[in-house]
Amino acid sequence: MNRNDENKFLTASQDIFPISMVNVTLNIDNKQLICNTNMSINNDGLTVLMGSNGSGKTLMLKLLHGLIIPSTGYILWNNQKLNHQIKLQQSMVFQTPVLLKRSVGDNISFVLNRKMRSNYQIDDILEKVHLLEFKNRAARLLSAGEKQRLALGRALAIKPKLLFLDEPTSNLDPSTTKFVEDIIKEVSKNKTKVIFVTHDMHQAKRIADDIIFIDKGMVIEHTDSSDFFNLKNSVKAKSYLAGKIFL
Amino acid sequence: MQSFTEAFNLAATLLLEGNKELLEIVFLSLKISTLSTVIGCIIGFPLGAIIVIYRFPGRRFTILMINTLMGLPPVVVGLVVYLLLSNAGPMGTFKLLYTQIAMIIAQTILITPIVAALSRQVVESLYEEYEELFTSLLITKASAIFALLWDARYSLLTIGLAGFGRAISEVGAVMIVGGNIAHVTRVMTTAIASETAKGDLALALALGMILISITFLVNGCAMLLRGSKYFSNK
Numbered sequence: 001m002n003r004n005d006e007n008k009f010l011t012a013s014q015d016i017f018p019i020s021m022v023n024v025t026l027n028i029d030n031k032q033l034i035c036n037t038n039m040s041i042n043n044d045g046l047t048v049l050m051g052s053n054g055s056g057k058t059l060m061l062k063l064l065h066g067l068i069i070p071s072t073g074y075i076l077w078n079n080q081k082l083n084h085q086i087k088l089q090q091s092m093v094f095q096t097p098v099l100l101k102r103s104v105g106d107n108i109s110f111v112l113n114r115k116m117r118s119n120y121q122i123d124d125i126l127e128k129v130h131l132l133e134f135k136n137r138a139a140r141l142l143s144a145g146e147k148q149r150l151a152l153g154r155a156l157a158i159k160p161k162l163l164f165l166d167e168p169t170s171n172l173d174p175s176t177t178k179f180v181e182d183i184i185k186e187v188s189k190n191k192t193k194v195i196f197v198t199h200d201m202h203q204a205k206r207i208a209d210d211i212i213f214i215d216k217g218m219v220i221e222h223t224d225s226s227d228f229f230n231l232k233n234s235v236k237a238k239s240y241l242a243g244k245i246f247l
Numbered sequence: 248m249q250s251f252t253e254a255f256n257l258a259a260t261l262l263l264e265g266n267k268e269l270l271e272i273v274f275l276s277l278k279i280s281t282l283s284t285v286i287g288c289i290i291g292f293p294l295g296a297i298i299v300i301y302r303f304p305g306r307r308f309t310i311l312m313i314n315t316l317m318g319l320p321p322v323v324v325g326l327v328v329y330l331l332l333s334n335a336g337p338m339g340t341f342k343l344l345y346t347q348i349a350m351i352i353a354q355t356i357l358i359t360p361i362v363a364a365l366s367r368q369v370v371e372s373l374y375e376e377y378e379e380l381f382t383s384l385l386i387t388k389a390s391a392i393f394a395l396l397w398d399a400r401y402s403l404l405t406i407g408l409a410g411f412g413r414a415i416s417e418v419g420a421v422m423i424v425g426g427n428i429a430h431v432t433r434v435m436t437t438a439i440a441s442e443t444a445k446g447d448l449a450l451a452l453a454l455g456m457i458l459i460s461i462t463f464l465v466n467g468c469a470m471l472l473r474g475s476k477y478f479s480n481k
Contacts, residue, residue, distance in 0.1 A: 067382055087385055098380040101373075101398040110394070111384060 016077040016086050016161060017043035017193065019064065024073035026059060026217075033059055034217045037073070041195065043161075045209030046188040048225070049197045052240065056217040057197045058095070058166055064195065065092050065164050092164040096171075097151035099139040104131055104150055107139050111157050121157065129153035129183065145176035152180060156187060163187060165196045169203065181207055201241060205229055213237045251452065258453030268429075273457060276434040279350050279421070280414035286351070287358030287414075288407045294359075295366025296392040299374050310367065316360035321353075325423030328353045332424065345426040350434070353420035358410040365406040370395045401472075408469045412462055 019041045026034035034056050041047055041064075049057045062068045064075065066082045077086045100107050108122045126132040129149040134142065139150060148168055155163060165184065169177040185207060188194045198204055204211060208225040213236075220236050221228075231238055261269045298309060330336050332344040332352075343349045373395055381391050396403065418436035425432035427441055435458045442451035 065383065067379055084385070090383075092383045094379065098376060100377070100394070 016089055017041075018078065019162075020076045020079075021063075022073050022076065024063065024070045024075060026063060026068065027071040032217065034063065034070075037219050039212065039219050039222055041193075041212075043193045046184070046194045046196060046207055047210050047212060048204045048208035049195060049212050049214060050199060050201070050204050050208075050240075051214035052199060055214045057199070057214055059217070060212075060214060061092075061164050061166050061195065061197050065090060067092075088158075089161040090164065091155040091158055091160040091162075093148070093151050093155045093166065093168045095167045097147040099142075099147055099150060101140060102138070103136050104139050104142070105135040107150060108154055108157050111154050125153045125157050128156070130179070145172050148172060148180065149176070152183060156183075160192060162193045162195070165194065167197050167199070169198075169200075177203070201229075213240070215240070254449045254452030255456060257449045258456045261453060262457070269454075269457075271430065272433055272435055272438050272454070273461070275347070275432075276415055276436070276458075277461070279347060279354060279434060280411055283351050283354035283358055283414045284407060284411040286355045287362045287410050288403075290355075291359045291362025291406075291410070292366050292396055292403055293392060294363040295368075296370045296395055298363075298367050299371045299395070300388050300391055310364075313360050313364045313367070317364050319357055319360065321357060321417050321419035322423065324353055324356050325420030328356065328420065328424045344424065345428060345432060347425070347432060349424040350421045350432060353424045354414045354417060357417060357420060358414055361413060362406055362410045365409065366399075366403060369399050369402045369406065373399050404469060404472060408465060411465060415458065415462065 021037050021039050024034060024037040025032060037060070049060055051057050059068065063070055066087055075082065080086065100110055102110070104126065105122055108125050112121065123132060123135070126135055129152055131142075131146060131150055131153065134146065139147065142150060148171070152165075152168060163184075169180050172180065181203070184194055184196065188209075196207065205225070208228075210223065211225050211228045212222045213220045213228065213234075215236050221234050228237065229241070231241070294313075298306065298313075328349060329344065331338050332341070332349050333339055334344075343352070374391075377391075377395065377398075381394075386394065416436065418440055421432070421434060422437050422440065425434070425437065427433050427437035433441075435454050439451045439454045439458070442448075442454065
């Protein structure tokens, strides 16, 4: 695929914002895990989905990404239902990086080939996530931090308009966490909407522009980060910030 | 009673002398078993992956059938293929009975369920790992099958060798459909059976030792190949 073809593909992409969840519920095994959710996410900045363990953050992310279909309600992307063109503009990094049993470079090229983008970017992408020297190494032999950086690089390889990150730094040391956060902040500044799941309040404080606080499958509030951490928020959010656990 | 030493010496002598008949039998065994294994793998690998990726009515029954067919008795396969290929059978017009093609057909029928069932298990565990990633990346099912088979290639190599082991050591089916005709369809296992029946136990044992040596060499090569992935870090 040459650059002209790639440009044609890029111009074919459509606007996908705002994302609206309308009366969305998710039931699994007769248990309601996401309850009647209504919210809208625009294309500005970096949104953090925050909540305690088991609150439904990851499920919410998977619903938004289209990995799970809502039991009731629907999700609209700029007033359209999810379609192939919309899906092409998203990518996701999972909490535990899923890497193909191939070399580091081949993990990137696999995505580039599938997403109809040319392979000339491989070195640029690996350089960005500081993995160029490992290009020919087996991905499974990388350390946890390197694996997560590769997963992030692979997600960025398709130049998504929307990037979902499911606790990508939960198993990383502080320096790698900072490295990943810096990349994410840079990506966010370059017109990629980032939706980031974390339960780490300090991390949310560092990176979030707005926060969606979830508890027991319900969106308790969706507010600016500064308002959230200045305790201009709900009782539940205040309790969460105070370190109290909901059961 | 002829001793193992005598048999070993005979095997070594036959090989060192380059006994034409023995080499013919050995090469024919390798040819039939290799072709059967290749055909079995060409059918079995994708079949195993398709069963993992696609959801279709009767999928569980298909899995059950393939697992059941892993234990197919060779003589039954031989009998069925014999009935199909005999002059009165539905494929009688092709005149394939007592040919090498008939032996390949019988061995392929024996190997394919083994390859398909074991491939399914390998691919299924890999797919559990990859499924969300593939969904996220909008990978088509056809592409997913190729990707899974490629990433599982080292395990599939071992499965292919298991199939080869089954083929080269099989006697019942090839005896029925091949007929153990000298210079035409005589392979090591059928030769061992006929030499034993004739009472030439030393030659039969010598052939058995060669058969075991070939299996040992093939598995050794496979081990080296599998080891090489660690050296190449792939």
